[in-house]
Ligand code: DOR
């Protein structure tokens with residue numbers, strides 16, 4: 001195996017040092033390291049972070065390989081600084097059996113760009129009626145530990161309770177897409193002043209908050225682990241704050257787009273801004289940012305949701321919800337949080353790796369640790385050109401925006417997947 005010497009690099013914001021990678025692990029960290037056999041990567045001006053970990057990625061394979069594949073999504077992830085992603089179960093067929101989760105896991109291994117950890121569906125076909133074979137997925141080669149019907153809410157409280165009880169046996173987690181479906185029938189965007197003016201049916205904040213409130217009580221009752229996907233409202237933050245104060249085993253994520261973009265984007269009627277849950281208000285964004293800094297929201301997760309052109313470039317009402325995220329997440333985090341490297345490492349690598357139970361990920365470079373890391377140039381600025389993205393889809397809400405930060409290199413177990421900002425496979 002090869003050796004790499006990353007010279008003069010700031011490890012998570014600290015004073016510059018050298019990092020030596022050998023045989024897939026970090027061999028040494030310290031100033032003036034000497035390794036004649038190693039390939040030198042000049043880290044001057046760069047920040048090394050533990051490889052980013054995304055808890056919420058839609059890879060679309062099997063079923064919609066025109067929108068994304070495990071391979072193209074893995075490449076987008078590596079270019080975004082990720083070394084592991086959790087693949088959501090709303091594929092076609094749905095990842096509700098050991099066979100499908102093993103297929104996704106195997107495709108991830110073959111692509112070899114990031115570790116792809118499949119998430120299993122909670123209910124058969126995401127239909128919300130019968131529990132899927134959670135135990136068989138957990139016992140499969142994919143070793144599934146997180147289950148989610150994401151895209152749909154597990155709305156039936158009895159089924160949610162059973163799912164929470166079931167996964168306790170192997171310390172699994174139910175990741176909930178919190179949306180009370182009766183309150184969002186026909187909804188097109190956030191319910192508020194903008195939706196009233198545009199005459200579009202609204203998706204009220206309470207549809208999210210009511211499910212989170214119910215589910216933290218169920219998780220508390222059962223003593224099980226709940227993860228709340230894409231938290232989008234100030235009210236949800238308050239429900240989570242109270243639950244955490246009581247010691248409920250709940251974690252939560254926020255997406256880059258919910259930290260940056262408001263519902264006023266809908267005024268353009270450009271469906272690139274249609275997403276579920278919808279973009280909210282400036283007051284919600286302020287509460288989400290504060291909660292992320294404070295830790296009431298544990299992590300940033302992308303909800304990378306690629307969609308084919310015909311599913312996105314049509315009338316608002318017919319467009320699918322969702323936006324790309326993997327290749328821009330670190331830049332948005334840098335824009336929103338500033339160069340708070342330890343916080344960024346915590347929210348985008350260490351904590352998501354811990355929630356997902358991904359061994360060898362989310363660890364700061366130190367001797368003996370698997371060399372999963374990414375190098376960021378914080379001084380660089382780049383203008384997002386959709387055609388240049390590695391994703392098979394083009395639905396980025398950041399088109400032609402100039403964002404801070406650039407991923408220069410990503411290493412997966414000591415081998416570069418990205419160098420000089422370019423994917424190596
Ligand atoms: O906007 C979204 N898109 N929200 C979801 O929950 C699902 C996702 C998708 O699969 O496209």
Ligand code: ZN
Nearest residue numbers: 150151177229
């Ligand atoms: Zn969702």
